[in-house]
Amino acid sequence: xxxxxxxxxxxxxxxxxxxxxxxxxxxxxxxxxxxxxxxxxxxxxxxxxxxxxxxxxxxxxxxxxxxxxxxxxxxxxxxxxxxxxxxxxxxxxxxxxxxxxxxxxxxxxxxxxxxxxxxxxxxxxxxxxxxxxxxxxxxxxxxxxxxxxxxxxxxxxxxxxxxxxxxxxxxxxxxxxxxxxxxxxxxxxxxxxxxxxxxxxxxxxxxxxxxxxxxxxxxxxxxxxxxxxxxxxxxxxxxxxxxxxxxxxxxxxxxxxxxxxxxxxx
Numbered sequence: 056x057x058x059x060x061x062x063x064x065x066x067x068x069x070x071x072x073x074x075x076x077x078x079x080x081x082x083x084x085x086x087x088x089x090x091x092x093x094x095x096x097x098x099x100x101x102x103x104x105x106x107x108x109x110x111x112x113x114x115x116x117x118x119x120x121x122x123x124x125x126x127x128x129x130x131x132x133x134x135x136x137x138x139x140x141x142x143x144x145x146x147x148x149x150x151x152x153x154x155x156x157x158x159x160x161x162x163x164x165x166x167x168x169x170x171x172x173x174x175x176x177x178x179x180x181x182x183x184x185x186x187x188x189x190x191x192x193x194x195x196x197x198x199x200x201x202x203x204x205x206x207x208x209x210x211x212x213x214x215x216x217x218x219x220x221x222x223x224x225x226x227x228x229x230x231x232x233x234x235x236x237x238x239x240x241x242x243x244x245x246x247x248x249x250x251x252x253x254x255x256x257x258x259x260x261x262x263x264x265x266x267x268x269x270x271x272x273x274x275x276x277x278x279x280x281x282x283x284x285x286x287x288x289x290x291x292x293x294x295x296x297x298x299x300x301x302x303x304x305x306x307x308x309x310x311x312x313x314x315x316x317x318x319x320x321x
Contacts, residue, residue: 064140068152068153068156069153069155072129072153072156072157072160073156073157073159073160074160075125075157075160076126076156076159076160076164076177077160077161077164077165077166078125079164079171080117080118080122080125081093081101081102081103081118084114084117084118084121085106085109085110085114088110089110091109093109096109101172102173102174103115103122103175103176104173104175104208104212104270106118107208107270107272108270111275111278112275112276112279118176119176119179122179122180123176123177123179123180123183125180126154126158126177126178126179126181126184127180127181127183128184129157130151130153130180130184130185131150131184133149133150133152133153134146134147134149134153147186147232147236148236148239148240150185150186151181151185151240151244152243154178154181154243154247155243155247158177158178158247161174162250172254173212173251173255174250174251174254175215175216175251178216178248179191179216182216182219182223183195185223186226187219187223187226190219190222191219191222194219195215198211198215198218202270203272203273206269206270206271206273207262207267207268207269207270208270208272209255209259209262209267210262210267212255213252213255216248216251217248220245220247223240223241223244224241227240227241
């Protein structure tokens, strides 16, 4: 295939991948499941971690899986297509090129004035469907266990994506890829990792100060298993109304106690 046609096909893959990347499943799932705008609750970030904090493990897992499949299958599809046509760089190069533009679309969607998510789930999909998928799955299992122990989402995100970024770099430089392909793929995965770090800059500041919030991941997992054993699920509306009533009573008691204490002091 001539060079001009190859370039046009690469441009087409980049263009389509960007717009697929703008699809944000956390917004879709939050709205259809809870009639909530995920960008207005919790951390306001439209991503799987905010879904976990706001709605629990089930909807967070659904969001994560949807984003992984969206990114991974898009990259894999373009890889197979371009392997067939024999585009310059081969299917593995196009795989990461598509992933690069999916991440740009997710982080900077044109539909919302370039304000998107942080891209951890999307990047996970790219890496899980990549040529080192077996390493990705093994590392995912390790990080899942670490998440239960550490309970800080940003640390696990950096660890998971960072470890696989290093593994991808080693893989492409040790295999029989050309220097150009290895260089381009290495550059793309590291740029995406730096982008994820940049999008988590507020989390990094809190980590340095020792004030980063914990997720309560173990507790959310326990709730899933308890509900599965037939535990009674309390209606959310009743919980909210009861909680408000209790707060009012507590505040009133606190006020009366405070008043009596002041009287005693006087």
